[in-house]
Amino acid sequence: MFVLGIDPGLTRTGYGVVAAERGSVRAIAAGVVRTDTAAPIADRLAELHRDLATVVRDHAPSQVAIEQVFVNQNRRTAISVARASGVALLVAGQAGLPVTEYTPSAVKMALVGYGNADKQQVQRVIAMRLGIDAAPKPADAADALAVALCHLQASHLHRLLERAP
């Protein structure tokens, strides 16, 4: 199973692709899509759409996991993130891929075991799970991998529960 994780934002959108095969998990790709802060918002969203569609085409994930808009952000930021996440959802929808959204605290809970884990703890767990020395930088790429790992874990639990007598 190839999962594309996305941490959406208008200026920087992190993405990370993880593959789960025969019980092992590895990172296939991780990076950040940036848009030109000096450009009009419509052009920035078009740029984001084009770049995320390229990521989907290049890595052919079978599922998409997106970090949900953080509820305690200020309203202007929340609206900007919501627009970027709308474009990320759209790209998945246009590719016919199933999407699941996870709140930032659900991601931390799944990876570290509690919802208030700090960035460093999350990054250590990402590196450990993927068998790499350190989580990739910038943070948005690592956050995207975290959402993808959270989804793998949730899907795994879901399958176990379905099989349970």
Next chain:
Amino acid sequence: MFVLGIDPGLTRTGYGVVAAERGSVRAIAAGVVRTDTAAPIADRLAELHRDLATVVRDHAPSQVAIEQVFVNQNRRTAISVARASGVALLVAGQAGLPVTEYTPSAVKMALVGYGNADKQQVQRVIAMRLGIDAAPKPADAADALAVALCHLQASHLHRLLERAP
């Protein structure tokens, strides 16, 4: 000048096209794009994108005006509207069209003269400006025409100011 006005929403997005030629303004089209409330959000955004892109293709506007996310909505609604408006902005960006956003109160101010005008007053002004008996229904289509008219008026003032000595 053909202006496409959009009043974005995930369930219903109103659109209206107005044409300003030789000092007269008329409505070319007005309607509502609906998405299936039972479908996953990614599919709904893909449906909205497809339908709005069709409106742009069919009516070939030269400019787009979008009603901004209302600041006093509850957060869940605001995020849902922000995603729909992100898709509307994207469609304009992909078509290479300039976009301007207007707050609901700016639209009322431009049309009726004050920002707290009620729906009925706005609808009467829309009908009057477009020389029709009544504003079209549903309200989302009328709201979209209102944003388009607001943009025409703002562009007209803008041109007058630029010409002023």
